[in-house]
Amino acid sequence: MKTDRLIVLLCGLMIMASSSVVAEARPGNLKDGQRLYQQHCLRCHGATLDGKGPDAASLSVRPTDFHKYLSRVKGELELEVTIRRGKQLTAMHEWDTRLTDQQVYDLIAYIRSAIPHFEVKP
Numbered sequence: 059m060k061t062d063r064l065i066v067l068l069c070g071l072m073i074m075a076s077s078s079v080v081a082e083a084r085p086g087n088l089k090d091g092q093r094l095y096q097q098h099c100l101r102c103h104g105a106t107l108d109g110k111g112p113d114a115a116s117l118s119v120r121p122t123d124f125h126k127y128l129s130r131v132k133g134e135l136e137l138e139v140t141i142r143r144g145k146q147l148t149a150m151h152e153w154d155t156r157l158t159d160q161q162v163y164d165l166i167a168y169i170r171s172a173i174p175h176f177e178v179k180p
């Protein structure tokens with residue numbers, strides 16, 4: 059019984075420790091994020107993040123307009139997964155092999171500072 063409790067306590071501590079590490083590792087650099095966005099993403103997602111970049115018109119699946127409600131309700135993790143893995147059957151390819159972790163966080167910080175997350179309350 060006692061060992062069980064200890065294991066539960068240790069697991070709890072480990073989860074707390076790991077999540078604070080993740081939270082600390084996350085913050086992105088806004089300036090770098092903006093520069094990376096202009097370099098890699100603007101041509102599709104547009105200068106004002108409205109999905110109307112110069113290359114957007116030629117795509118059958120249009121790039122996401124980050125101002126849209128359905129995009130704003132997405133948490134950072136959802137954005138991160140799409141940036142890293144891309145979206146199948148669209149021009150949004152994966153960026154995992156092209157960007158560092160820090161660059162991905164910088165980009166998310168830039169997107170979320172330009173268009174804040176819309177919190178859905180139950």
Ligand code: HEC
Pocket residue numbers: 094095098099100101102103113117119120121122128129130132137138140141145148149150151153165
């Ligand atoms: C060649 C065009 C193109 C480029 C370049 C591009 N994207 Fe995309 N992006 C898309 C398309 C198309 C979609 C999918 C839209 C859909 O599924 O409706 C998308 C979707 C996304 C989504 C999902 C948004 C959501 O609300 O679900 C994110 C996040 C995203 N892109 C970030 C980026 C970032 C960051 C970059 C630059 C590193 C980038 N994209 C570069 C075309 C592009």
